[in-house]
Amino acid sequence: MSGITFSEVAKSYDKTSIVQKSASEKLFELLSIKPTEDVLDLGCGTGDLTVKIRKITSGKVIGIDVEKEMIEKSLNKYGKKNITFKVKRAEEINYKDEFDVIFCNSAFQWFKNPDIVLQKCYEALKTKGRxxxxxxxxxVYSPNFIQAIEEVKKHPKTKDVFKFFEEPWFFLESAEEYKELFERNNFEVLYAEIEEKHTKHTPEEVYNIFNSGAVAGYLNPKYYKIPIDETYAKAFREIVKENFYNQVDEEGKVELVFYRVYLIAKK
Incomplete structure (x- = not known):
């Protein structure tokens, strides 16, 4: 069995996760973390944003991620920055009234049981925590990615295997649906918006962005009903990369489109 997981993604995540880090800027603005607040970074990845949180607050800062390799990288880089890093699934956190803020950037889509996660988050927050x-x-979170995957679906080299792929992501179609999800788990939603973001990149950059997260779903063996091998993975990558090159404009750039939800809620 071959393929890729976030263990492999972790090796190059610092260089390829430019979209995730850029998207976090607005989240920081909306949350407006105070200088002494205790913060949980839920799905902290390799810790780059966790250390940014540490620079804002003198309070307790904890970063958790389900992937051991991500946490190992966080510890190697920021283990001496007075941050606690833990390997843990979001559904398994067991904090009680401990945090003023829970920060969750580019991770919510991976939570298979969002209601359970939100119930755990509610318990973890202090009164009026957010x-x-x-x-x-x-x-169609990224029409560019979806267009490339459509090629994989029908290509002779990949179609017979890809039909056994089961999407691991959790997506809702409107800000109102996200708002309702949080409200049914007792949160008061202060802000909810789906933003359509356009950026220009070379095809190689788009391919690297794809490899910073999406590929850990599309080429993860556990999301297929049958084993996948290196021949399939190689063909998959080639088809996706070629499609990104086919998406270039007259300047040789790809207009990359992402739909992103931003939501702030209070306990």
Whole structure:
């Protein structure tokens, strides 16, 4: 069995996760973390944004991620920055009234049981504490990526295997649906919006952005009903990359489109 997981993604995540980090800027603005607040970074990845949180507040800062390799990288880079990093699934957090803020950037889409996660987050927050998320939204979260995957679906080299792929992501189609999700888990939603973001990149950059997260779903063996091998993975990558090159404009750039939900809620 071959393929890729976030373990492999972690090796190059710092260089390829430019979209996730850029999207976090608005989340920081909306949450407006105060200088002494205690913060949980939910789905902290390799810790780059966790250390940014540490620079804002003198309070307790904890970063958790389900992937051991991501946490190992966080510890290697920021283990001496007075941040606690833990390997843990979001559904398994067991904090009680401990945090003023829960920061969740580009991770919410991976939570298979969002209601359970939100219930755990509610318990983890202090009274009037707040949670902020930024995540890809809508089934067509990136039309560029979806166009490339459509090629994979029909290509002779990949179609017979790809039909056994089951999407691991959780997407809702409107800001109102995200608002309702949080409200049914007792949160008061202060802000909810789906933003359509356009940026220009070379095809190679778009391919690297794809490899910073999406590929850990599309080429992860556990999301297929049958084993996948290196021949399939190689063909998949080639088809996706070629499609990105086919998306270039007259300047040789791809207009990359992402739909992202931003939501702030209060306990």
């Amino acid at each position: 949670i902020g998320i930024q995540a890809p939204a809508r089934k």
